[in-house]
Amino acid sequence: MTVLLLAGTGDARQIAEGLAQAGVPAVASFAGATQRARPLPLATRTGGFGGEAGFVAYLDQAGITAVLDATHPFADRITRRTAQVCAARGIPYLYHLRPAWQPEDGDDWREIAREEDAADLIPVGRTVFLGTGRQTLDRFANLAGRRVICRQIDPPTAPFPFAGGEFLIGRPPFSVAHERDLFAALGIDWIVVKNAGGEASRTKLTAARELGIPVLMIRRPDPPDAPMTDSVDAAVAWATGL
Structure with missing residues (x-):
């Protein structure tokens, strides 16, 4: 076997x-x-x-x-x-x-079906943190007019696929304190994540709740x-x- x-x-x-x-x-x-x-x-x-x-x-x-x-x-x-x-x-x-993750008291989550739907809810001029990885990054190309920060584990091998975006390199796990300080320093207005579940990566959601940052949660397939x-x-x- x-x-x-x-x-x-x-x-x-x-x-x-x-x-x-x-x-x-x-x-x-x-x-x-x-x-x-x-x-x-x-x-x-x-x-x-x-x-x-x-x-x-x-x-x-x-x-x-x-x-x-x-x-x-x-x-x-x-x-x-x-x-x-x-x-x-x-x-x-x-x-x-x-x-899957479930919202708790104080969370401000909006569920979306696709990455492309984020632009319908995030106003122009806002700063967006993408915790979705690089593999689907091109699907956020309609976020023109926002500052978009995409965190990934490995250094990029190609330029950001659309204007107004930048990479942030970091290897998990991240503590709640780390995420809270990072989001505050970057001036994050919105966070977009996939509903991956798991305790280790939930820290960014706890930090978002503590800072009052709304979260767009991409629904699981x-x-x-x-x-x-x-x-x-x-x-x-x-x-x-x-």
């Missing part, structure tokens, strides 16, 4: 640690979007599979007998493809989806029609019991 863990999130790291402690034969896979990712306690591969055909070939070559998908909640293309391939081939599959859990322990138990 060899379990393929599709990693790249904090929960995936916890699952990897649980699999290693339980002695489950497993290999982890990073998409490679982040440079110098912290190593996991499992054999690890980095990079895409080359589409569906490449993914199927890898499953055969590596002798994968089960797939545990702990990718980012917004990596919906990878998740849908993985679930479909596993279903077609009769390979056990489990999707780990951590709980629909999960696949497949077995699913929101518990790290349950994910490890599933793999252990195969």
Whole structure:
């Protein structure tokens, strides 16, 4: 038996640690979007599979007998493809989806369906902090007339894709105090994030609440029609019991 863990999130790291402690034969896979990712306690591969055909070939070559998908909640293309391939081939599959963030007293959140919708709510002349990563940055191009600051982990390899934008480099985790001081120093008027869930990255939302900054929350894509859990322990138990 060899379990393929599709990693790249904090929960995936916890699952990897649980699999290693339980002695489950497993290999982890990073998409490679982040440079110098912290190593996991499992054999690890980095990079895409080359589409569906490449993914199927890898499953055969590596002798994968089960797939545990702990990718980012917004990596919906990878998740849908993985679930479909596993279903077609009769390979056990489990999707780990951590709980979505829910607003608390004092939060000022507005939910939007797409990145492009942010321009409908953020007035011209405001300073916007994007906590959405660089992969969907071009979808905010209609925020012309605002100062847009996009935080990412790795230094940029290309110019900002539209006028009025700038990169901010930072490697998480960030404390609430760090985020509060950063937003105050930058004069942030609006924050845009994806509803990724997770405690480690919630600190920016707590800081926004303390500063009275409104947040645009991008709604999650629909999960696949497949077995699913929101518990790290349950994910490890599933793999252990195969």
